[in-house]
Amino acid sequence: MERLPAGKPVATLLATLCSEHLQGKDEVVRLAMIALLAGGHILVEDLPGLGKTTIALALAGVTGLSFGRVQCTSDLLPSDITGLSVFKRETGTFSFMPGPIFNNIVLLDEINRAMPRTQSAMLEAMEEHRVTVEGVTHPLPGPFMVFATQNPSDQSGTFPLPESQLDRFLICTGIGYPPEELERAIIAGGGIRERIPGIVPLITPEQLLDARTVVAQDIYLSDKVVAYIHRLVLATRTDPQIQTGLSTRAAISLAQAARAAAFLKGRDFVAPDDVREIAPAVCSHRLVLRTGLSGQDQGALLRKIIAAIPVPLA
Amino acid sequence: MITSSRFSSLLALVIALTGIAPIFFWIERFPQLVVVAALLIGLQQQWRGEWQITNRQFNLALVPVFIWYLLQYSRSNPIQPVVSVLVIMLAARLIGEKSVRNLLQINLLALICLASRSLYDLSPVFLLWLAVMMLLLPVSLVMLTFAGQNSTLLLGRRELTRLVVAALLITAATLPATALLFPVLPRTAFPMWQFLAAPETGSPGMSDRVEPGSSANIGTSRTLAFRAELPRQPQPPYWRGTVFNRMTGNRWVRDAERSTDRVTPTGTRISLTIYPEPSSSLILITLDAPFGIDSARTRMMPDLVYELVRPPGKRFSYTVQAATDGLLRSKDLPRQLEQYLQVPAGLQNAFVQQGAEISKKGRTSADRLQLVEELFSRGGYRYSRQDLPTGPDALYRFFFETRQGHCEFYASSAALLLRLAGVPSRLVGGYLGGEYNEIGGYYLVTEDLAHVWVEVYLDGKGWQRFDPSRFAVNAGAVWQEPARATLGMRLRYLLDALDYRWNRAVVTYDFERQAEQVRLAARKLKDFEQGLSWKQLIWAGGMVIVIAAVWFLKRRIRLLHSPEQRLIRQLYRLLSKRYGRSVPVQELGLFELAAATGDPLVQQFADLYGAAVYHDRRLNPEELRQLRRLLQQLARAQQRP
Known part of the structure; x- marks a missing residue:
């Protein structure tokens, strides 16, 4: 750990978050943390009632970041998210009222219910880290992460995100049901939603920003791992079951996420293991399968491809 | 289509037959009867697929038989009791349930039974049986590994053919080693049986005196x-x-x-x-x-x-x-x-x-x-x-x-x-x-x-x-x-010629004589070479050089393996041996291995090794030393799990 002084508070935070507040959701919390550290966004795909919102809230609470929430519906307008200028009678001027997107962590609930116009406005903000309203460009605050959710089962009246939009999410994952005993405990003890306002921040936003800098600059990505990522990307492009393989942006995202994963493990270098571990979450939603195979699990396919590539060991 | 377990059971029966048949007429009446009965019962039970008696009961029942044969053993009669016990053990396994372990035992016992024929007789027929055995055994062993994994594995004709071919290749691969061992291993020119219990037969042949009128009839023996x-x-x-x-x-x-x-x-x-x-x-x-x-x-x-x-x-x-x-x-x-x-x-x-x-x-x-x-x-x-x-x-x-x-x-x-x-x-x-x-x-x-x-x-x-x-x-x-x-x-002449060659080439094999043959062959080759054209020589020489070069390059490549590669290979070999199939060692990266095994030694290794290698630098001598020590500790930990 001595190599990474910035890593310690983050690791402690993650441990506390997983053990105290969000039991049984270690994987999602870690992925969310990776997205946060790598400066990406996360899309959580799962059934309602599994704690998607809770995770986002807890993450915001424990990091001391501001939290905004948008419940997407088909009549949601872009300005409902970005905010709009309001005429002030007292001063006789228009002043900008920032929307919920001007927060560090923004929960976009059921993102696939929003109209494509609204979706693209949000996604533009995600990509550019700024919002332009009525000709004025407003930068978004310091660490900025979108925590989007969508419900995979209820598809009526939704606008599924196109591949180009999905590509903007660093990580796409599910949550899954909590383990048996834990679920019993949750039933007995009730959810933690009420306790969330009481969560004490464990790090300051500055520390988080420092950690981000470390992830971006100080985690060493060796040539071997770069070659490994490149091989993986090439393999997805030549696989007969895949129509569109991974883009260069996907490869960059994979490297970033792997850096963050290595950082969370207290290492100052990326091992191929980090790539292997993070790849399904980072890449599977970016793969477009051939027609007729769309019912297949992209994650399983990707794992198969990864297993076929030898790990660079020496 | 046939399941792997059934196929290996049938193979084991055939192998048992191949082991027993060569010695059948040499062994005593009691083991003869026992083994015939066992074969029949084994077949019938194989047919019905049920076993009434457990192996443990069988083993207990065999104890008095063993003791009896142990008492029979003497210096003048060392072979029959041992072979009888072998045959009865094989018989017991044939009757018993056909687990993989049991089938392996049948294979081994049958092989030993066949080998024991050489105690009685050194005729070339042994070679024939041995060849059959050597073809059957690898097939059976390969099958057993499959049956060990999944006894209900269904095998079609294609899979069977491939398996058999693979097994036969194993046999073929052992032949060069056999040729190498042949002149080295000790051999006997007399079967033990004859040697120890040589019957004093009065042969009608040449004797040390001539005495016409000693008997009214002279038998004719074609010995x-x-x-x-x-x-x-x-x-x-x-x-x-x-x-x-x-x-x-x-x-x-x-x-x-x-x-x-x-x-x-x-x-x-x-x-x-x-x-x-x-x-x-x-x-x-x-x-x-x-x-x-x-x-x-x-x-x-x-x-x-x-x-x-x-x-x-x-x-x-x-x-x-x-x-x-x-x-x-x-x-x-x-x-x-x-x-x-x-x-x-x-x-x-x-x-x-x-x-x-x-x-x-x-x-x-x-x-x-x-x-x-x-x-x-x-x-x-x-x-x-x-x-x-x-x-x-x-x-x-x-x-x-x-x-x-x-x-x-x-x-x-x-x-x-x-x-x-x-x-x-x-x-x-x-x-x-x-x-x-x-x-x-x-x-x-x-x-x-x-x-x-x-x-x-x-x-x-x-x-x-x-x-x-x-x-x-x-x-x-x-x-x-x-x-x-x-x-x-003619057929008799042919068989006798085979027997003769067997005696000449195998039983009375004489290293000196063979060396002489080789020298003779070399001399002949020399004469032959004088008739060779330059072109052929160049061709042959070129081939030799190519083969040598390929061999040399392969060796060099192996020598060129970096210390990192050697360390990693050692670690993976160690862990593969230790965890077998419970951890897919070969498919995992270093840190994944450390997590999967939960072994702090592996974690230390991964940290130390990864820090160097994934920083794109070579290991320094100190690190090499530490890593080697870690591997030693791992190996030691493995010896006393």
């Missing part, structure tokens, strides 16, 4: 006496064994020859190799008459009888130089002439008168020999092995009354008459004729071809072979070789 490798001779060859020079009563015996007469055989010199069957006799058979033989530890008598100094103890062979004219040239009279004229006391008058008559009629020894010949050729004598005269006056009754007998009668009476007529003579014991095996290029001489003839000393010439049996009226029928080989005979 093999020896084989002699030489070109086919125009006449049935005389095989010289021993010489009998003294007559007492009816009996001819051999007195140790002390004379120093020089005799040389006449005729064209031929060379032949003789492969005697193991026997207790010390006398070496040669072709009449030999110049010399190449065997060490032999003693040559002046009358061209060769004796071994001590029993050979193993199969052996020797080369003889000989000439077949039947005349041993000698300038001077034998120094112990009176010895060759000696006759027993109390001889019948008729013989004495006959001898006197001959000596009166013939002036030279050649004339007298002529007269004796005439006596035999005009006398109407018949050759027979049955209804022979017996008793002290057997020879008299043969010569003057029944006129029916075998070679001993003929030779004894002829030699006796010659001696009475004052012609030095002696008996030579050996064999006459033999079947010529065209396939193998050798004479096959059996014990029933044992023969006795006379050697007569003719003045100024030397010892002349004289075979009175030839003047029997039915001599042609007795010694004529069959005009044409029937199909059955």
